Amino acid sequence: MTARLVRPNFITEIIDRDLGGELSGVVRTRFPPEPNGYPHIGHAKSICLNFGLALDYRGECNLRFDDTNPETESQEYVEAFLRDLDWLGFAPSRVRFASDYFDQMYLCAAELIRQGAAYVDSVGEEEMRRLRGTVTVLGSPSPFRDRSVAENLALFADMAAGRFGDGEHVLRAKIDLGSPNFKLRDPVLYRIVHATHYRTGDRWCIYPMYDFAHPLEDLIEGVTHSLCTLEFENNRAVYDWLVERLRGRCGLPERRPRQYEFARLSMDYTVMSKRKLLRLVQEGEVQGWDDPRMPTLSGLRRRGVRPEAVRSFADRVGVDRANSRVELSLLDAVIRDDLNAEAPRVMAVLRPVKLVLSNLPASSEVPVQAPYWPRDVPRQGSRTLPLGRELWIEADDFSEDPPKGFRRLRLGGRVRLRYAYVIEAERAVKDASGRVLEIHARVLPETLGSDPADGVRPQGVIHWVPVREALPAEFRLYDRLFAVPDPDAADDPATALNPSSRAVAQGYIEPSVQGDAPDQRYQFERLGYFWPDPEDSRPDRRIYNRIVPLKDSYRPGPGRI
């Protein structure tokens, strides 16, 4: 028995119990997105749950598009789900569409009418709202509630035939206008929408509502455990009502599915609703659904996150019925953990300043051996780096007025050049405004692989790139999209945006990466994990996205030595 994909939770408990009882066959789940936006990491949680369960129990999981609203859905979104599901590493048992079932659903609606359990209502939208009542006042019947079966059948057929305009009539379930559960106060089952559906075209001008469509889809597909999020809890009563009335009829199987709800994923500094994500895209706040700052799977992918990390994240977040908000740091930690043993170490300088090694001849070029992996990652390989007289180093790695705890280069101080010599800074050349143009330092001989002979150890280690062989590169540094932990609470999420969520730096990368695969991920030493932007990077114009920064325990401050 291999390890389970889904860690035990209240749903696996239910399945385990079912397996010993009424449910004798396979476990069937489904992932039922509406194709009205791109999948995000919240969908990933649901995907990992539904597909993971099917794998764990040797069952099946369909991908089923809940495409019952022609006004917001499109093939572009269908393709996004297909692509991202595949990227995540899951293969659906079948791919289905609610729109595949429109004919059968129509028949089921007619059956309901014949049962006297549904009627065509012709009050306007506003009037219906009024008649539905409030938390304190019961709903009251529409004047059309008691139409005859024959009249309802005829009207419903006319609705489908396109004899009415949008909103003139609806089909409603006849349940209980006095129910304290609003969902039971005669929910709308079908509405008239004269819109072209991306799959069925103009074949239909009536479309089933979620409450009607979903239980039928589950029934048709033989779903056993229909998992959805908490906000559908009240809808379960409608689900059950319809299942009991229709199972074993109009071609539907007898065996009933059951709905269970779990808490959707929320993360701090993030919005997760497709509506809000769409707005960010439409208003140009981000550069598309795959902007690396987006919580979409395409955004995470473009940033460089691997599917392994997303799955691991879903696992660590767990499944529960309590609303929760996951910290961004958990995602970061999981991404680093995934990349640590996957990304070879190389050096890049993001904000370069020139370092001149004054006691090296201009033509000098010392070959130094640099392993791709730190000693605690059990992988082999190294490259040779040419150390010349002039190097690029990080501007941040030199200070004339270092704060306490600064373990980098200062005038008169010593640091080791990663994989190379210990150097001692002699002077800084500055322009008229006082900006450091270059730093001159001398190499301490005999320090390749050993400490200085005088016993004065370097204060730190800094990375570098040889000026002569350096490859120029652009670095895109991404940070959280929002500046506040709960952007959903903001009146206008656009005002909560983090103004520095994207920064671009022009620097250099070591020459060894020349010829690497276009999807090669690296750890730039002391900086973070990066990879070439899959859209914009070119061999002659390198652009690297920062996937996630390295954890950094450096906190300059008064309390430090």
Add this chain to the structure above:
RNA sequence: UGGGGCAUCGUCUAAUGGCAGGACAACGCUCUUUGGAAGCGUGAAUCGUGGUUCGAAUCCACGUGCCCCAGCCA
């Protein structure tokens, strides 16, 4: 105000009447040619009040707080 749900370290969770544990985060130490990784350690929780019980995070009662529901969205 009616109904439906949910409450365990800062965060996500485990414990299914029997020592409140883990991960992330924080802090400290060790190690370190990455201020990385790893290792060690510290601080940190059962929403409240009663009750049942030898024993309660768990069962019961009463509170409190938060989430969802009055779309012809899903």
